[in-house]
Amino acid sequence: MSLKLEQKYEVASWERCQIPEDEQIQAADEAVRQNPEDGGCWMRKGHALARLSLMREAEECYAMAIACDPFNWEYYRHRAHRMLSCWRFQDAAADFTIAARLNPNDWNVFYHLGLAFFLIRDYERAARAYRRYYELTDAQPELIAVSDWYYMTLMRLGRKEEAGKVLDRITEDMDAGDNTAYYARLLMYKGIRKPEELLSADPEENTDLEIVTMGFGIGNYYLMNGEPEKGYGVMEKVIQEGDESDCYFAFAYLASKAELAQRQ
Numbered sequence: 589m590s591l592k593l594e595q596k597y598e599v600a601s602w603e604r605c606q607i608p609e610d611e612q613i614q615a616a617d618e619a620v621r622q623n624p625e626d627g628g629c630w631m632r633k634g635h636a637l638a639r640l641s642l643m644r645e646a647e648e649c650y651a652m653a654i655a656c657d658p659f660n661w662e663y664y665r666h667r668a669h670r671m672l673s674c675w676r677f678q679d680a681a682a683d684f685t686i687a688a689r690l691n692p693n694d695w696n697v698f699y700h701l702g703l704a705f706f707l708i709r710d711y712e713r714a715a716r717a718y719r720r721y722y723e724l725t726d727a728q729p730e731l732i733a734v735s736d737w738y739y740m741t742l743m744r745l746g747r748k749e750e751a752g753k754v755l756d757r758i759t760e761d762m763d764a765g766d767n768t769a770y771y772a773r774l775l776m777y778k779g780i781r782k783p784e785e786l787l788s789a790d791p792e793e794n795t796d797l798e799i800v801t802m803g804f805g806i807g808n809y810y811l812m813n814g815e816p817e818k819g820y821g822v823m824e825k826v827i828q829e830g831d832e833s834d835c836y837f838a839f840a841y842l843a844s845k846a847e848l849a850q851r852q
Contacts, residue, residue: 612636627656661690695724729765773805796833804840
């Protein structure tokens, strides 16, 4: 079985993956062997495994790191992130919550905590997490990313006035950094760009991840504006694109699949 198929198996069944020969993993193994009670060594092994999309094995390494140091917030954050990858959304929310209690000033924790609650459709708690993130950063790329999810969450709660205030901070001359797909979605919500324009964008100009990310935003836009068939149709294309391009760990892919599962 190819490594690509094994990676997909990793999040789809209880069968284990064969760990490939990899210098980083081998070095991490040796470090753990020499320092089995050092949580940092276990965390680095988890990073090496996650780099190859071996998410469950990575998650187990972060669990060992927590056993070494149960008050280290980073270990919970990393394990929670891998839980998201493995479709364990409730467990991810629990770990992100612990990380947030241990470190209430890390925007990354609250961003992913909001995502976990969004995926289990607990929009009230998602909104609280995004609001905290919103308070922790004013850097434009991060502001763009959280504004997108925060806006979608408030719209699903029917709090349109609050959602509109989120968009007030979004202008046409922002530095999106790596968050160009989120930025395009926000401009679409503001009415500056049209969904058809984003859908017809030249695929050669976007990465696979940007196409997947753009797709969920467009699909969600159609859902919010009373066109569910269009919305679900775009999300089905997101799933297809994610499967074909190995973007099946992307947040937009997870959200699209969760949305389609809820529809069924």
